[in-house]
Every structure is written in C-alpha cells, then in structure tokens.
Amino acid sequence: MNHIIKYTLASLAVLSLTNCTDSFEDTNSNPYGITLESLTQRNNHIGTKFAPMFANVIRVEPAWNYQLQQNLNADVFSGYMTAPTPFAGNINNQTYSLVNGWNGFIWIDAYDSNSGNGVMPHAKDINDIVAASGDTSGEKFVHLANIIKVMAMHRVSDVFGPIRYSKFNEFATSGEYDSQETAYKAFFTDLDAAISGLESEVGSSQFVDFDQSSFQGDIAKWRMFANSLRLRLAIRVSKVDPALAKTEGEKALASNAGLLASEDMEVDMGGFVHPIETISNVWGDICMSSEMESILKGFNDGRIEKYFSAPEDPSLGDYKGIRMGIEIEAKSQYGSHSKIGEVIQGTSKVWMTSAEVHFLKAEAALRGWAGAGDAKTNYENGVRASFEQHGVGGVDNYLADNTSTPADFVDALNAANDYSYPSTVTIAYNEAGSLEEQLEQIITQKWIAMFPDGQEAWSEYRRTGYPQVFPVVVNNSGGTIDTDIQIRRINFVDSEKNTNGANVDIATSYLKGPDNGGTRLWWDTGNSNF
Known part of the structure; x- marks a missing residue:
C-alpha cells in the first residue's frame, strides 16, 4: 500500500508543474495531509522516475523478460552459458537463426515506457522536470540519471551499434539514430558532466530515498562508479580510436572521483530472485x-x-x-548438465565489480596510459578481488600456477561436438610475454571474474578475441554470420523497422555492412590488439 500511495502522490506532483491555478492548494490537496509543495520539496516527483531505470538496465522480473533481453543472446554468445532446450526446433539464436521476437526485448526494455519498461523515457522525464522547475539544485538528479542512462545504453549500443541517444530528448528528433561513434562520444560527455557536476553535491542526502544501489545515495560513490564506467568505455574504444581512448582513460585514472577499488556496484532486486x-x-x-x-x-x-x-x-x-x-x-x-550455482542466489544484481576495474587498469598499463600503474599488480589485484567477492580461498597458489591451461572439451553424448582448446594461456602473469600474450591473460581472467554478466563478456570477446569462444557446429544464418568469425551484433528490431523505418535506413548506413549478425560494430575492428 505504501508503494501505491508513493507512486500516486508522485504522479500528482508531476502534474503540478503544468496545472497551477490560484486555488491550486485548496482544490488539489491529497487525503494524506501532504501538500504537493511538500512532495516537490522531497523530490518525489523526480525520484520515482529512477525506479524503472534501475529495473531495466538488467531486467529481473519477469524472468522471461531477462531471458529475452540477455540470456538467450549475450549470455550464450559470450561463452558463459548454453541452453539445453532446442527452442523453435533448434532454429534459434544459438544456431544463428536470430529470433526477432526475442531480441526485440533488448530494445523495448530501453525505450518503451509501458509495463514497467524503459530507461530513456524516464531519463528524459527527469531532465524535463528539472528544466521546467528552473531550480538548478535539481541538476544533481539529471547527472545521476545520465550515469544510469549511459550504463544502460552503452550495453544496447554494444548489441545493435547505432542507437537513439543524443537527440532523444527533442520531440522532432527523438527517432533519429546516432552512429555508434557519435553515441560513445555522447556517453563520455554525459559522464564527464556528471563527474564534474556532482562534485559539489558530495554529502547531499537527497538521493538516498531513491537509490536502489548498494551506494545508498552516497554521491561520492556515484562519482566513483561514473568514473569507472568512463574507464570501461575508454578501453572499449581503444582499438578503433586510440587517441580518444587514451584521453578518456587518462582522465578516469587521474580524476579525484577515484575508481572502484574494493566495493562492487550492485542494485537491489526488490525481493525478486535473480532471473537466471x-x-x-x-x-x-x-x-x-x-x-x-x-x-x-x-x-x-x-x-x-x-x-x-x-x-x-x-x-x-x-x-x-x-x-x-x-x-x-x-x-x-x-538437461541434466550443470546448472548455474550460488553466484546468482543473492538479493542484488551486479552492475560492475572492483575486479573488473583492476583488469581495466591492467590493460590500460599495457597500452601505456599515464596513471595506470603496473599491469601485473593490477592483474593480480583483479584475481584477488574476484576470489574475495565469491568467498573462494587459495588465491596465492592460484596466482603462482604457471602450468595449468584450459582443458579440451569432450561432449558427453556426441564426439562430433568435442573441441580442443586452441590456446595454452596460463594463470601466473607472464611479464616476459608479448603484449598480446599478456592481454590474453588479462581478458581471460576478466571474463571469468565478470560472470554471469554475459553482455560485458560478449563485448570484450568481440573486441579482443579473448578468451577462445568455440564456434557453432550448426549455423542456420543462411550465410550472414561466418562460423569462425562468429556473431558480431544483432539486427535492428522489427518494431523500429515498422514504425521508424526511414531512420532505421539511415542507421543502417552507419554500419560497416548489412543489417545482420555478421556485421562488426564500430569498435569491433577485427584488427590486431596492438
């Protein structure tokens, strides 16, 4: 009941921005004795917009929504998980016959504000409410919304490529797409503004009531997360635009916002179990x-x-x-093979770990970015952070192991599915190895540590080629996806093609090839890593 009251009153507060009259306070008071002016002062008219944003970066409920938003695409394309179920007669995403009805939910959860969906519409609402109020103190909420928006939308862009982002807030241009390059540069702009703009808000408690993350409204931690996210995106573009990557990466490494070093960024699931x-x-x-x-x-x-x-x-x-x-x-x-274990048996979903940040710094060090520190130290700190996160012992012996390598795979039922692991990558960090060999170690351990977030793992595999993800045996793509190169993206969704076709055509022209799963994204160069 309290939640129903909260959302109802918040809706009335939003209406107050456009329905003011001289007798407003007399005719529009609510039966609970809280004036709309009081609600506005408490920022409920803004704060309630954050709930669906937190919910839709990684959708938890209903579980089938997550299954379509991520599990039957990125989670399997990344080499993390496999479905034992032959959906649609085994002609589905896993055999490269991309199912548009499934993959549309990646887009819907970002753009559709119905049925609890949406990130972009609610970020726009927050921006519009603050702008209409004329109160600059509300800008902190715009910055916080933009951090969540970047977190959500870089993932969407890493699936499709071009997205609707920088022009979304204007009615006349909301349907227009950015190229992925333009979108990424907008991400950096938004993160930079948020990190700078929130500095003076450190210590403010106004976000506490609306923050569903483990940061509990701590603005200093939100700046740290935004800065860590900036480093993630800088590494993502390091091959396609080394100068931009170095600039943004070194800003992150030098920023007084800091980086996640010992604390993970997690979001409460509101009493629901993890969809996996x-x-x-x-x-x-x-x-x-x-x-x-x-x-x-x-x-x-x-x-x-x-x-x-x-x-x-x-x-x-x-x-x-x-x-x-x-x-x-x-x-x-x-169906009797190993299921997913206790890693998903908690009350929160992970957006970013300190382990990932250590691995980002390790790669930054390989690339010679100022302030990154030592690659080996960062690598080992990443492994240690991951072991600590999961309560696993024996990390010292693990890090000293210079002989163990990935095992060859043997299918339990059909030898035609066996696969010899095509690398002898080891655990103990080899400073004498080539840059490529060191990068394979870093990304392999990063891939292990980021589990079960298949979206990030799939992106890093496409960017670097690590770790070695096995090619499919059955390829039902009709020749659009190369078996060895593997799937690189997902095609634009039917709902956009049917209702926003002209802009989708323009977006397609931003791609490196046709609108199918075989076309590489902007940052996916296919070139050597160094």
Missing part, C-alpha cells in the same frame, strides 16, 4: 557452457563451485558444460 535462478534451476533452460568447463576445470579454479552446480546425472562427473550451436533434439538430452 528461475531460468536455470526452475525451468532448466540454461546450463554451464563448454568454455566455462574448459577454462575453470583446466585452471583448477575454485570459483567453479560458486558459479555452477554438480550435474543431476552423477555419471557426468563433477561439472559438465554444453557447447553452443550443436544438434539438440530434446531438452532431455543435455
């Missing part, structure tokens, strides 16, 4: 991947016990994964 818990352990629709089995078992990595559960069929051994894109006739064939 439902998808994997209730529905049985997602399991351990073959790559996870090869790398974690080959490395004797203790995190495997946190990430996955033992197979329901004991004859499969301690942990057993499934290769993506193979012939599957029925769920019962591979």
